[in-house]
Amino acid sequence: MSEFGTLRIEGVSRSFAGHAALADLSLDIERGEFIALLGPSGCGKSTALNCLAGLLPLSAGRIWLDDRRLDTLPPHRRGFGMVFQNYALFPHLSVRRNIAFGLQMRRLPRAEVRARTEDAIRLVRLEEHAAKLPGQLSGGQQQRVAIARAVVVSPSLVLMDEPLSNLDAKLRLEMRTEIRRLHQRLGLTTVYVTHDQEEALSLADRLVVLRAGRVQQIGTPEELHTRPANAHVADFMGFRNLLALQAGAVTGDRVTVDVEGVPFTGTALAPVQPGDAVLAAVRPEQLTVAGEGLPCVVEVVEYQGRELAVEARTEGGLLLHLRTTARLAPGDPIAVGARDLLIYPADGGA
Known part of the structure; x- marks a missing residue:
């Protein structure tokens, strides 16, 4: 996918059975930013991410990548990498083949696929498990495979839905640092969903706090930490x-x-x-x-x-x-x- 300047989310809403799970979300995301969608369960943050990914149709609003409208495109044509809460790994493929899958679909040279796959495996510290199937891994190990699979293709936009939720405390801290390093090193643009305010503060350039589907505040970690907009x-x-x-x-x-x-x-x-x-x-x-x-x-x-x-x-x-x-x-x-x-x-x- 080609680079972009600005991802514009304009008045995006999503309703279920007449109930607004997400209402009038407007946000400009600049290339290279790390944006965290933050809030308690049921606030609309995962709904927002799924609308952006194309997994949910919009009830209202538009999404633009520079001057290209995205919300009318199916997920596979948006070119985003995504890490799901439930991993969504191919159960019949090894760790190595799961991570390599996206590169192979892009028909890259075999040597490049092999090199980038091995780099990603080392990044998430799964060298000893590369030949295993997902069913032979712990939940935390499966989550690391999902992270590696999303970033190995170097997409311009990576969507992460609570990717560290199944990791133990020590690994969660380590992976938090690795995600930020990877974001910076590859020049990615990242939209990250979490309910953990410490995680959001440490990772994001800007935070979007949601409540009952509506934006409460958008700002830098320092702004939200020191001057919350409301109680x-x-x-x-x-x-x-x-x-x-x-x-x-x-x-x-x-x-x-x-x-x-x-x-x-x-x-x-x-x-x-x-x-x-x-x-x-x-x-x-x-x-x-x-x-x-x-x-x-x-x-x-x-x-x-x-x-x-x-x-x-x-x-x-x-x-x-x-x-x-x-x-x-x-x-x-x-x-x-x-x-x-x-x-x-x-x-x-x-």
Whole structure:
């Protein structure tokens, strides 16, 4: 497939039995970008990927590759590589032959097919399994075959639907790095579906967060990590503490909120007025165990290496999640401070 400049997704929608699984998705993807579609199960991210691949017809909208319309073409004429959640390997072909299949269909010279296939096998660390059939492999090994088969043909666009979902934690981290290296080395354009925000942040140039089929925010990892557009995005991006409060004093974008008699100050990401119902979002690592602050009692402590994940409850029954290096145990009284709160209007929350 020839190189392209921009892949344009214009108002793409897909409905099932009158229900919109994907609604009005518009996105320009530049050649060489790594785009992650991110969101919880049922948000429409896999539907979007399948529409792009041609596996689902559109209910509305268009897809363009520069000035060439794609949504009217069948999947095999779009020239995309795809890695499915369920592997979709040929059960009667060995690992080596599965990976080589796409190259053979392109009628490349036998020596080139052999060399590129062996390179791909080494990339996903399956040298010892190259002669085996898919049924003789673990789920993680099958997934690595699927990744190798998709990228060995060096397509201009690679579509990946949660390709690391069946790998153990160590291999997942290793393969995450390999996918990014491969993307950069081959100059690929990648659209990657995941529900794992850490995975998306580490891999993508831009993230598209979906909820109930609709785009909530499009931005760089830093933008989504530091300034989520709404409380739903904040919740999904790791702001585990979403506190329903009332706005106090407002000075510009600085808002004071009262938590059981203790004042905290945060940044409003949308206009709020004193007295408005708001949601205050704060990450566990942004809550601190301080000499003064909100009185709490520790309920649960989880050891996580260099720090502890702690659940603590206020006198009024509010549950807080924090991370700390302080040595704590269930039943300990603590005072909790906070920094970098984000304030959202309650009617625009999750």
